[in-house]
Amino acid sequence: xxxxxxxxxxxxxxxxxxxxxxxxxxxxxxxxxxxxxxxxxxxxxxxxxxxxxxxxxxxxxxxxxxxxxxxxxxxxxxxxxxxxxxxxxxxxxxxxxxxxxxxxxxxxxxxxxxxxxxxxxxxxxxxxxxxxxxxxxxxxxxxxxxxxxxxxxx
Amino acid sequence: xxxxxxxxxxxxxxxxxxxxxxxxxxxxxxxxxxxxxxxxxxxxxxxxxxxxxxxxxxxxxxxxxxxxxxxxxxxxxxxxxxxxxxxxxxxxxxxxxxxxxxxxxxxxxxxxxxxxxxxxxxxxxxxxxxxxxxxxxxxxxxxxxxxxxxxxxxxxxxxxxxxxxxxxxxxxxxxxxxxxxxxxxxxxxxxxxxxxxxxxxxxxxxxxxxxxxxxxxxxxxxxxxxxxxxxxxxxxxxxxxxxxxxxxxxxxxxxxxxxxxxxxxxxxxxxxxxxxxxxxxxxxxxxxxxxxxxxxxxxxxxxxxxxxxxxxxxxxxxxxxxxxxxxxxxxxxxxxxxxxxxxxxxxxxxxxxxxxxxxxxxxxxxxxxxxx
Numbered sequence: 001x002x003x004x005x006x007x008x009x010x011x012x013x014x015x016x017x018x019x020x021x022x023x024x025x026x027x028x029x030x031x032x033x034x035x036x037x038x039x040x041x042x043x044x045x046x047x048x049x050x051x052x053x054x055x056x057x058x059x060x061x062x063x064x065x066x067x068x069x070x071x072x073x074x075x076x077x078x079x080x081x082x083x084x085x086x087x088x089x090x091x092x093x094x095x096x097x098x099x100x101x102x103x104x105x106x107x108x109x110x111x112x113x114x115x116x117x118x119x120x121x122x123x124x125x126x127x128x129x130x131x132x133x134x135x136x137x138x139x140x141x142x143x144x145x146x147x148x149x150x151x152x153x154x
Numbered sequence: 155x156x157x158x159x160x161x162x163x164x165x166x167x168x169x170x171x172x173x174x175x176x177x178x179x180x181x182x183x184x185x186x187x188x189x190x191x192x193x194x195x196x197x198x199x200x201x202x203x204x205x206x207x208x209x210x211x212x213x214x215x216x217x218x219x220x221x222x223x224x225x226x227x228x229x230x231x232x233x234x235x236x237x238x239x240x241x242x243x244x245x246x247x248x249x250x251x252x253x254x255x256x257x258x259x260x261x262x263x264x265x266x267x268x269x270x271x272x273x274x275x276x277x278x279x280x281x282x283x284x285x286x287x288x289x290x291x292x293x294x295x296x297x298x299x300x301x302x303x304x305x306x307x308x309x310x311x312x313x314x315x316x317x318x319x320x321x322x323x324x325x326x327x328x329x330x331x332x333x334x335x336x337x338x339x340x341x342x343x344x345x346x347x348x349x350x351x352x353x354x355x356x357x358x359x360x361x362x363x364x365x366x367x368x369x370x371x372x373x374x375x376x377x378x379x380x381x382x383x384x385x386x387x388x389x390x391x392x393x394x395x396x397x398x399x400x401x402x403x404x405x406x407x408x409x410x411x412x413x414x415x416x417x418x419x420x421x422x423x424x425x426x427x428x429x430x431x432x433x434x435x436x437x438x439x440x441x442x443x444x445x446x447x448x449x450x451x452x453x454x455x456x457x458x459x460x461x462x463x464x465x466x467x468x469x470x471x472x473x474x475x476x477x478x479x480x481x482x483x484x485x486x487x488x489x490x491x492x493x494x495x496x497x498x499x500x501x502x503x504x505x506x507x508x509x510x511x512x513x514x515x516x517x518x519x520x521x522x523x524x525x526x
Contacts, residue, residue, distance in 0.1 A: 024393050024394075024396060025396055026393060049191075049192035049193065049195075050192070051185070051186050051191070051192050053186045053434070053435075053440070054186070054189055054434050055434065056391040056392065056393050056395075056433045056434050057393060058393030058394065058415070058446065059393075059415070059446065061393065078175060078179075080172075080173045080175040080176035080179055081172060081173075081176035081179050081180060082179075084179060099179055099182060099183055105439050106439065106440060107179075107182075107183035107186070108182055108183045108185075108186035110182070110186075110192060118178070119175060119178060119179060119182075123174035123175060123178065125174055126173075126174055126175075
């Protein structure tokens, strides 16, 4: 049994739970996948989406991954079927997209490697209707009735 | 009046005021739910737009309602989404408002109106045709008669939970009720097994979503389980696997190895011989799962897991592969793991053949002689 004596690593500084601070090694392959996806985006404009829900992460793996990716300048929120939170990482073109339900539970958590995350773009069908929507709203507002009116001077 | 499933899912969702971005999000969540790559989202969107909500009849037999409890805690999509948008749940003892004759009438009406197209979901095992039907009845009819009558014109049957899929706890020796699984009784219809005690809620909804998106049943393994969720062993997807490969094992529940989160193989983890999606889909809204909580996998999605030896005894290791050999295997852990799984399965087959049945009398005698 002596050969099976566990070799215990010293706990990481500042860590309260040794199990949680252990490096499981699952963040690194995802970071390499992001690197390949970025290369494809730069070379041919191809965007990639990685579903973090399907990864066999252990405690702390996701935190390690997001810590390496860091935070960028853009944060966005889409309200459709509950909130979707979009956060740019410190690497331009790499986005964290957090789909949440109406009860604010996570439905899916994805990394998108793209110029703009898909959910932020208007749907083509919506875009096609946008002129009509503007005209309808303009007519509804009543502003269109007096086209030559200028604001009263005080 | 009961809502007829005559609208497409797209129409139904628009009636609910769902925006196009909301629909895209639903499709992204559905892809994630079905363990499909995000690149499939456009195909899923096109299919869901045209899908028609199938009528579903849910039959509960010898069960603990744990499977329904599991489903009602599904968060992606919520049960509400599932009932309102994905399926037309026309009969379910626990969830339907109607009772007595009205409930049974709802079942007959759904069967008549959707002949050849409805899905039957079964949870719980069934006392077989030769067993005393009095062990489990609904409205005075035996489980067996109700099952056979309901599946006659069904498109497919989904056996939810290990009891329905493999007999489960009721079938554990000595099997006093003569419990049988759905696939042992239903031979002329496609049967999809979604085992687990209970199954992961998202796997239940994932199978239904697959049927909606692709209009056919998912690809199954030798035990009738969808490969998308049961295609890989717990061991192969376990975040503790690198410790196994390095030969680092917890030897007890409170030693340093356990605290460091090392492999639970020697504490009885059935991960190498168990096929399920716990390691990635996790439980309680993706919070954790048994191995992450420090407990070995019990193997609840495998046939006869109750009779497969102690929960806290390691899966069988052949004599030629002692602990030292195991440790020496090191980086070749994957090969050894696969080999062990095969050997363990073989041994379980042999054990099953040699196992002595225990009678109820013997059990009662044992209980009466055991000090409290």
